[in-house]
Amino acid sequence: MAGLATAVLLVLAGAALALGAVIVLGRAVRRTREARQARLAAPGRRVLLSLAAGDDEPENQQTLVRLEPAAWRAIEPTAVALLGKVRGESHAALVSVFEQRGMGERALDDVRGRGAMRRARAAEVLGNLGRRDAVPLLVSLLGDRDPDVRAVAARALGRIADPAAAAALLDSLAGRRPIPPQVVADAVMRMGAGTLEALTAALDHDAELVRATSVEVLGLIGAITAAARVIDTLDTDPSPEVRERAAAALGRLGTRSALAPLLAAVAPENPPGLRARAAHALGDLGAVAAAPALDALLADPQHEVAHATAHALLRLGPAGREVLEQAVATGPDPSPGRHAAARTDGLSVAAERAARYAWEALAVAEVDERRRDGAPARSEQPTAVGR
């Protein structure tokens, strides 16, 4: 027994010592490696940064092209990152360095390789190089089994900005190997107007997420020619989430044709989330004709609807302001500390509700104006104009 206990004690002590050694050695190894990398990287880094800053001495390019493999490896991550950030002549110069070093060709090979990290890094390089010939390969990577590889491939396609990849990107939102919708949306947005066809086609996709993302992107890129299709989606899509995003998109597109559908969307039979978004979108449109409809919504029992309405009215110019001031004037005094005599009929409750939301909106507007002008306040507390 004692022998066993001693043996276990020795094992534990040995393990503890081994761990201690691992910690200490690990740190020492890491530090030496970092120091070595820094040493190797130093000369190349300087040249790299000056090249990226626009210093187009031809020697800079040549220096980088002729760097030893170890030295290049030390600065490669920085170089790839810079490649993705810089524009114009600096970008062209860097691309030239990469291509002369054969990085582009190597990336085309690595993209098919084993090892997810290798594929991901290669995809990133191809994207930053802007190699249009790599688009089919990258599109196939959208179905890679590693989620990080898929995301990097999507981003790379966004950088290359070839609209031909848009349909595949939108498709990759659904299915067993999905890509985060934000990544896809950002990539498609970078591709510009050539994606219009793919986006409008995706409005009929089976998957809710695809429709939702497509309609949102249409709004964000300002695709006015697609307004009719977006209106269709607002009116007829089975998913409330998609309809909400369609409403938001119409607000961004700002076409006159959006007024009627949005006014229909704020009607009480719709879900509150949609009504609030539609109210907000009416504010984006800035159409004065919406003011009476919004007036009716100020007293809505749903907080998000009333709130969105009040703030939308602020953006309808003087007509909207008029509505808000009316609501404050005709309702019971909503200021804190003053309690109006409570009547129990619905009219007073509604008027009080409308007055509160209107008062908040007007106060917020006053704060915003003051901040813009940088002027000191006229009074201590924000009050409704005209009181």
Place this chain on the structure above:
Amino acid sequence: MIPHPSMSTVLDWVREVLHVTDTAILVYFLFINTSYLVLIVLATVEFVHHLRRVPLSGFEETYRSPLTQPTSVLVPAHNEEAGIVESVHAMLALRYPVFEVVIIDDGSTDATFDRLAAEFDLVEVPRVVPDSVPTRGAVLSVHVPRLRPDPLVVVRKAGGGKTDALNVGINVARHPLVCMVDADSILDPQALLSVAKPFADDPLRVVAAGGVVRIANGCTVVAGRIVDTRMPRTWLPRIQVVEYLRAFLLGRTGWSRLGGLLVISGAFGIFRRDLLVEIGGLDHDTIGEDAELVVRLHRHLRHLKRDYRIVFVAEPVSWSEAPDSLAVLARQRRRWHRGLAEVLAKHRAVIGNPRYGRIGLVALPYYLVFEFLAPLVELAGPVLVPLGLAVGAVDLGFAWRFLLVAYGYAMLINLIALAVEEYSFHRYSRWRDLGAAVVASVVENLGYRQLTAFWRVQGTWSALTGAKHVWGEMTRTGFVGRRS
């Protein structure tokens, strides 16, 4: 002297019982330490995977994207005049596209509000606050900066405790994501981006994310940011650093990987606002309101059979000041354990219930046996084993084994946790700090553990008896009449 016959049978019986219990205690320690080892291995796998991919994770893109979901940062504050201004400045400087910082002044009796009002030139606005979740303390006023365009909102309310303050914050919050932070937490600039990223990566499933909390004692803080990470100067916080590494950083990462994360620290957690409203916000009658919220969220979503994920983000990080005195540490540990007891009692229907999947079958039972009951066993060990030795129920060999399994193994686990931290994050760059950490790993088992076990048992006792608790003068009732 010939012992009386019945005396000898009593002694035999005692010997028998002690032998059984001592063996049971040994097995218990073996299990609990091995479970830590398993969690650490899982966490290590997660870190290795995560760290290799950090360069590819696209934080820049998330920062610049118009689709990144706006977030409301909720900061409940009660008598925080000392650091509130610096804290708010630091939070306003967080790196995130669209967010608001909501400070909820929960009936402070000091200059908390006055300092904020002076610094930011606050002006009252008649903001309409909905009753999305039930609250107790009335909202007195809402303020924003007069001229500065900072997204800051300061809410004054009647005192009602931290939970009520957070619930009011949920009501005031404008954005779809809500991040709960302590007023004295120090956040890394990228913290909000990191903890919100899971929502961007998997928007259909992720409902909540917790961030790791590290110990700020000894670190250099400039303008509300940690600029130099050092181990604390005194031993009590040093031991807590090791404890936090093992239990929070590694333990929670491990649980997150298993899909059984039960606790998101109130000092740093982010949730979908609509779900918080769906489940009625935080529970006023529980001390462990952060853990209770997560368990209730799990329960709600499993009930509805929704596909969801609650994740733990290991880096970057939120920093808190750890107790530096035994008295304060004792209060903290009593409170934590009492909170655990209340959560387990409230949700006892979930324990062992296959309807709740991993939460019911693995996570909650584990917490019951290896977290809640642990202090009892920890205190029983050093008492019953020597007793057993004295009456001959166990021999010296057993005693040795017990020491090794209970404490030697535990020290080893701590060292492993240190090694993993060193490999993955290496935040403590000085050799001296590393040395202090190693010593703390050993010392934790020589008295600190036993002390915290004692306090935790006290926490259980106060949960059973329903003693009064103080955070903003809230009174708790005991187990009687509690809904499950």
